[in-house]
Amino acid sequence: METRYIFVTGGVVSSLGKGIISSSLARLLLSRGFKVTIQKFDPYLNIDPGTLNPYEHGECYVTVDGHEADLDLGHYERFTNIKTTRANNITTGRVYQSVIDKERRGDYLGKTVQIIPHITDEIKRNVKLLGSKGEYDFVITEIGGTVGDIESLPFLEAVRQIRWELGNKCVCVHLTYVPFIKAAKELKTKPTQHSVKQLQQVGIQPDVLVLRTEHDIPASMRRKVAQFCNVSPDAVIQSIDAPTIYEVPLMMLDQHLDTIILEKTGTPYHGEPDLTKWNQFLDKLNNAKELVHIGLVGKYVELQDAYKSIDEALLQAATYNDHKVKITYINSERLNEANVDQLLSSHDGIVIAPGFGQRGTEGKFVALKWCREHDVPTFGICLGMQSMVIEYARNVMGMPDANSVELDPTTAHNVIDLMEEQKSVTNMGGTMRLGAYACRLQEGTKVAKAYGTLDIEERHRHRFEFNEDYRAQFEAAGMKCVGENPQTHLVEVVEVPDKRWYIGTQYHPEYSSTVVSPHPLFMDFIRAAIAYQNEKETK
Ligand code: GLN
Secondary structure, rough: OOOOOEEEEEEOOOOHHHHHHHHHHHHHHHOOOOOOEEEEOOOOOOOHHOOOOOOHHHHEEEEEOOOEOHHHHHHHHHHHHHOOOOEEEEEEEHHHHHHHEEEEEEEEOOOOOOOHHHHHHHHHHHHHHHHHHHOOOEEEEEEEOOOOOOOHHHHHHHHHHHHHHHHHHHHEEEEEEOOEOOOOEEEEEEEHHHHHHHHHOOOOOEEEEEEEOOOOOOOHHHHHHHHHHOOOOEEEEEEOOOHHHHHHHHHHHHOHHHHHHHHOOOOOOOOOOOOOOOEEHHHHHHHOOOOEEEEEOOOOOOOOOOOHHHHHHHHHHHHHHOOEEEEEEEEHHHHOOOOOOHHHHHOOOOEEEEOOOOOOHHHHHHHHHHHHHHOOOOEOEEEEEEEHHHHHHHHHHOOOOOOOOOOOOOOHHHHEEOOHHHHOOOOOOOOOEEEEEHHHHHHHHOOHHHHOOEEEEEEEEEEOOOOOHHHHHHHHHHEEEEEEOOOOOOOEEOOOOOOOOOOEEEOOOOOOOOOOOOOOHHHHHHHHHHHHHHHHHHO
């Protein structure tokens, strides 16, 4: 089938959930047997979000091929269960870099290089790249930002041109906001009308409008929007606040978003999407009554999206273990010997978060000492795993000054050291150890049992590593190196077998947990947390 292109744009305000709508639409089309991929265009100048602070842009997601990506790609993978790559996330910075590289190579020799057509052509090339291989029936492209932003203009011009070229093989879904004015007790569609006008001004007529709202939008109001915006009345859909993002595909199905798109693109279809597995997950999510309490110790805790993939991986694992998860975020900067017991003791399991830099790390060590001594299920991820190693060296192995050279370059006991291949690196962007690497697990260990296999592949994002020189000392002291890279022998997993569940991974398992395929290590961690809760209760 000739590839169809679906663009998802947003208006009025940002944070309306374009990523969730795109993911939900992808889920519905996939469940009908179509082959679908989703990509995100971000209109900022950074080459990728890897250099962005989580305060700017939430979590940085990592694809298997080592691209530091927008967190929406995490939603795409969680909803579709299909892996994304660097081709699924393009920024203005990358578009310009590619055009400027071509100009220097002489590819445009003799021509004046301009935003139109060169930048827009480069955007179009990236849109069509995914479709050109014939692998996908649908390419869904989410345009970051809001219409009306100066920086979105080249993207919208590219969309206009693609629509013109492809006719009905291309549709535009526009997401807007319908505010509820409390004092007047009224929903207002004027911002939507203005936003559609703005799109029309740049030559794009939306085919479908998705109205984000906190209250039900009456049919008469939707008809009015349809009339003012030149959209067919059945293609004005509401996206009302849902108890969980995982309900959104069903809300879209109820309003026939999938068949509207299929009809508008002239795509033959029959029957209904098969959402059996999705619904099984939702049933479990809605019917779970008992709570498992997880404390997440990190420094970006006041920020909603900083640990998005970990939050979702915990929720998925708890759901499949028939529990609801209550995650409490504990600011490692405020954690100390005096308050640690009060802050951690009500939890059934503790996650020590990934991160960069010294700030907040001493609090992580305090938390880890408490977790180890109280034998609480503990999961260290990336910097969390490195912190487990440091705390163990300091408090069990008698090296009070042990540290990572990232946190203290002068430490005499550099149990975490800069990786050899990182020593010559000077640029910050895209130069960490990134993406999926193989790992061999040791037979008979908790991790090996959790995975049910010895050979795994997991995604990385770090510059520092467990220092091989100390391996024998750690092993002798009871912290075992139970997973390593089969080629380089870098230590990827540590475990203290004497404890209930005390495991640290240099990699990020959270990136590969999805709704229909929860991550085995998160599943096992939650099982351990539930078992620990039961033990506490029967004491
Ligand atoms: N800052 C640490 C490193 O670069 C850990 C990174 C992380 O937690 N993602 O090795």
